[in-house]
Amino acid sequence: MQKISDPTISRLSTYYRTLSRLIEQKIDTVSSEKIAHINNITSAQVRKDLSFFGAFGKRGLGYNTVALKKEIGSILGIDKKWNIGLVGAGNIGRALIDYTEFKKQGFFIKAIFDNDLNKVGKKAGDLEIHHIDDVCYIANKENLEIAVIAVPAHKAQQVVDDLVKCGVRAFLNFAPITIKVPEGIIVKNENMSIELEALSYHLSRDKKKG
Amino acid sequence: MQKISDPTISRLSTYYRTLSRLIEQKIDTVSSEKIAHINNITSAQVRKDLSFFGAFGKRGLGYNTVALKKEIGSILGIDKKWNIGLVGAGNIGRALIDYTEFKKQGFFIKAIFDNDLNKVGKKAGDLEIHHIDDVCYIANKENLEIAVIAVPAHKAQQVVDDLVKCGVRAFLNFAPITIKVPEGIIVKNENMSIELEALSYHLSRDKKKG
Numbered sequence: 001m002q003k004i005s006d007p008t009i010s011r012l013s014t015y016y017r018t019l020s021r022l023i024e025q026k027i028d029t030v031s032s033e034k035i036a037h038i039n040n041i042t043s044a045q046v047r048k049d050l051s052f053f054g055a056f057g058k059r060g061l062g063y064n065t066v067a068l069k070k071e072i073g074s075i076l077g078i079d080k081k082w083n084i085g086l087v088g089a090g091n092i093g094r095a096l097i098d099y100t101e102f103k104k105q106g107f108f109i110k111a112i113f114d115n116d117l118n119k120v121g122k123k124a125g126d127l128e129i130h131h132i133d134d135v136c137y138i139a140n141k142e143n144l145e146i147a148v149i150a151v152p153a154h155k156a157q158q159v160v161d162d163l164v165k166c167g168v169r170a171f172l173n174f175a176p177i178t179i180k181v182p183e184g185i186i187v188k189n190e191n192m193s194i195e196l197e198a199l200s201y202h203l204s205r206d207k208k209k210g
Numbered sequence: 211m212q213k214i215s216d217p218t219i220s221r222l223s224t225y226y227r228t229l230s231r232l233i234e235q236k237i238d239t240v241s242s243e244k245i246a247h248i249n250n251i252t253s254a255q256v257r258k259d260l261s262f263f264g265a266f267g268k269r270g271l272g273y274n275t276v277a278l279k280k281e282i283g284s285i286l287g288i289d290k291k292w293n294i295g296l297v298g299a300g301n302i303g304r305a306l307i308d309y310t311e312f313k314k315q316g317f318f319i320k321a322i323f324d325n326d327l328n329k330v331g332k333k334a335g336d337l338e339i340h341h342i343d344d345v346c347y348i349a350n351k352e353n354l355e356i357a358v359i360a361v362p363a364h365k366a367q368q369v370v371d372d373l374v375k376c377g378v379r380a381f382l383n384f385a386p387i388t389i390k391v392p393e394g395i396i397v398k399n400e401n402m403s404i405e406l407e408a409l410s411y412h413l414s415r416d417k418k419k420g
Binding site: 003004005006007009010012013014016017021040041075076077078080082084090091092094095096097098099100101102104105106107145146169170171172176178184186188189190191192193194195196197198199200201202203204205206 | 300402
């Protein structure tokens with residue numbers, strides 16, 4: 001299978017959500033035009049994105065929502081469960097433990113780590129907070145495949161370096177710094193101000209118009 | 211100025227960050243190829259995105275990083291300060307108060323609201339938690355322009371409805387539901403599992419290859 005670009009993957013995630021909502025509404029088939037309209041992109045783009053994976057759609061009939069959702073889920077790897085280690089039991093970390101969307105998409109936080117001795121041994125949600133020094137032992141025991149980094153910026157690189165040594169190969173980074181990793185290791189950055197910038201763009205534009 | 215699509219705005223946010231990093235590294239000029247390479251997209255896409263705003267770049271010389279950053283910042287409306295109201299003083303809300311990236315981009319949380327009487331009157335960060343019933347009074351007093359919705363899913367729609375009545379026109383929604391709003395009101399959804407899905411895609415792909 002050819003490599004798919006990051007923006008395409010992100011759009012597939014969006015289509016996956018659109019299909020989930022359509023299925024909830026008992027809608028069996030959907031056109032690329034409809035998927036495009038819901039997400040405010042061109043139908044040519046939708047067709048191009050879906051063409052990567054062969055022709056699911058029938059010309060004039062559209063896509064079967066359940067089959068297409070299943071196929072996209074399989075491409076994204078969210079048809080299986082992923083074990084996640086969360087580093088940092090601060091506010092962001094605790095917010096993520098309660099974040100039900102993760103579980104819905106197959107992402108299960110199986111272990112939490114912190115270096116604060118006041119937190120270690122206590123509970124966060126249903127999980128005991130482990131000391132960061134035990135991260136390799138627990139990562140192997142719990143088969144952690146993805147780590148979420150929710151530590152202060154100045155500690156993030158060291159934490160990732162340590163986890164790479166334990167064999168963790170994928171990271172979701174909440175710290176506002178660029179993490180350096182060896183070839184073959186993947187880092188995605190969660191930046192919560194990107195969407196706010198889209199809002200400020202629209203508000204600015206309205207002001208200029210008004 | 212013509213309307214810019216959401217994916218373009220999101221890429222502009224990305225370019226803005228790239229330029230900030232280049233400026234920190236004392237780099238004065240940058241080509242569209244370099245911006246494209248850093249962000250793993252095509253240089254044709256970068257040139258197309260930047261062409262919306264006229265020709266900043268000089269053929270063969272590239273873009274002046276400081277000028278281009280300033281221009282994109284102005285387009286995105288992040289060259290000014292925005293006052294934000296945060297609804298929900300739970301874990302996500304508290305995480306956002308500490309989130310320094312917001313302030314860096316000009317987004318200032320000026321008021322926090324909750325309906326839990328155990329929280330109202332107490333502090334979250336430097337701010338006093340107000341009762342949600344006071345939301346209109348405070349929204350006007352503090353000139354809140356954007357509201358961040360960090361309440362449980364079943365309460366989110368009502369909170370937004372109330373805030374629309376107070377005159378708030380832009381919302382960043384963390385609740386995992388689709389919010390309905392009247393024409394002219396903007397909602398952006400922050401979905402923290404999108405980036406995890408990109409990771410699971412890459413991990414699945416590696417497994418299939420290996």
